[in-house]
Amino acid sequence: RERRGEYLGQTVQVIPHITNEIKEAVKRVEGPAIDVAITEIGGTVGDIESLPFLEAIRQYQLDAGRDNVMYIHLTLIPFLHASQEIKTKPTQQSVGKLREIGIFPDILICRTEVVLGDDVRAKISLFCNVPKEAVIEEKDVDFSIYQIPQMLAEQKVDEQIIRRLGLSGKRPDLARWNEMVETLRKPDSEVTVGIVGKYMEMHDAYKSIYESLTHAGIANRCKVKIKKIPAEEVERVGIAKFMDGVSGILVPGGFGHRGIEGKIKAAQYARECKVPYYGLCLGMQIASIEFARNVVKLEAANSTEFDPKTPHPVIHMMERQRTITEKGGTMRLGSYPCRIEPDSRAAECYQKEVISERHRHRFEFNNQYRETFRAQGMRFSGIWPEGNLVEMVEIENHPWFVGVQFHPEFKSKPTQPHPLFRGFIKAALEYSRPKAPAEKVTV
Structure with a gap:
């Protein structure tokens, strides 16, 4: 002023x-x-x-x-x-x-x-x-x-x-509030979710995610236990040793190269072993990179955030953003609408055609690869109509594999859990029920 x-x-x-x-x-x-x-x-x-x-x-x-x-x-x-x-x-x-x-x-x-x-x-x-x-x-x-x-x-x-x-x-x-607290006190069941991140030693780093999982647990009348899995440890020893008792994998948002390959291993394990996967912001980008490398067979596929010279930039900064020099100016911030594809996991969770979610990121899915990915079984279930940008991805023939480019954890409430968190915990509960032994996968 x-x-x-x-x-x-x-x-x-x-x-x-x-x-x-x-x-x-x-x-x-x-x-x-x-x-x-x-x-x-x-x-x-x-x-x-x-x-x-x-x-x-x-x-x-x-x-x-x-x-x-x-x-x-x-x-x-x-x-x-x-x-x-x-x-x-x-x-x-x-x-x-x-x-x-x-x-x-x-x-x-x-x-x-x-x-x-x-x-x-x-x-x-x-x-x-x-x-x-x-x-x-x-x-x-x-x-x-x-x-x-x-x-x-x-x-x-x-x-x-x-x-x-x-x-x-x-x-x-x-x-209603008293009933919610009583459900927390006496849940019908229990499920464990593994969060693969790089700030696991900081209790409040993923506080909104922890609370959103609790809200989703209330909706499913279950206690959600959280297993903190350091992404750098996964890089060193693999993800399988951390998965005992884990019924769902969540990869949260973040920036920077540290721990990225560990998160990619987690996404690969979830895809191959049919473990429910939920990727938030960077977690969606991680799922896309893993899919590019191991399903589409694009060797050395990556995000230009982590490898500017990658031959397959499946995640990149949009052309119009590259000339912006102000700090934070390349960020896509705030609430944006998203159109949901019918008959998708997203549509099942939201029960709406258009939703609005909060964003904080600067890299996007590269639309040049969209048709290639779709041909191999990745579904783009949410699109920002105005900019034609990918907001949500899913993998077909998987119990529950969803990645989102936004931050749904900021809209969850104890008596109104976010639809995607609720769907993720429901899928994790299904996965936790006894089943025939699966073929062992080492990642």
Whole structure:
């Protein structure tokens, strides 16, 4: 905006220019269908990085009116195991810092390992100037984060919010949510999915995928166990040694050359052994490279991301993107429509002709190879109509082999699992059931 002259030569400052932009971002979610907008301000109170955001939400209450904005502060109540003591001082300090800048929390959500006694809640109420009933205990749950809404409802957080904002409402019907949590607690069956990736040591690297698999497990009334398979280890020793008890293989998105050949081995194993395979973004490209090498017999086929001189660039950057030099400028980002081919696995899962999914990638399937692949049994079940780009691939005569160029994990919800994840887990369950011994394949 400064480059466009919208500030009329003024010096751009944190206040009001940056804080105004933050407030505008919050306002963008407003609409006639929205009753309450929840805005999360991350970080730690007192850190310099958080100050512009905290100042913006302080101003927001002034702009919108005190009756239209409430503040809920999430805070940690440490428990010292050595002395068996609960410490409230960090919470007192945090609330004090907020009050210094003009933010007065209406509700305190207190993360804790242990039950907060009545005396502890009374102490927090007194020193933080918050009503005792607004000091909410959020104790660590025994098996699933999806127990938290139940915990908050039991302490009538919803009633406090409705009362504070002057809304008309009734107690929510949590029957469906409670049933979902009960399914998590007492599943009918169990299935193990192997995720072949290169960031396996980082617990949160594939967090959205882990949660999407859990959602799909709920829909299929089964517990989904995840086996983390390092792609570089697969390069070294092969995939077969990791497959004991595994009923489905998922290859997630990613960038860079490291671990690529291990992922290709995983896709080959899934194709040859009829193990359900689900490739996300890079996982679809991996499946295409493997198919090119071992089915179409295109020796040294690859992506130009990993081998710019490959004789068979089955995955490449589109011509119009190669002249873009801005960092991130070649990325295909955001939501794009996809037309689904009838009578495909995708059509079976989505039950729709056109869908919309989120993207974050710069390399695409090379359309020059589409007919060659189709002749050998690969099906292109999803196409972006405007650009005629491949969005989804499937392998015929396989129980469930699907690769997608997008990131479906970002659209999954506990009570609305993503159709493809649901279909993948259903196929993995089918695979896990006893069957006649298959011919051994070494990859």
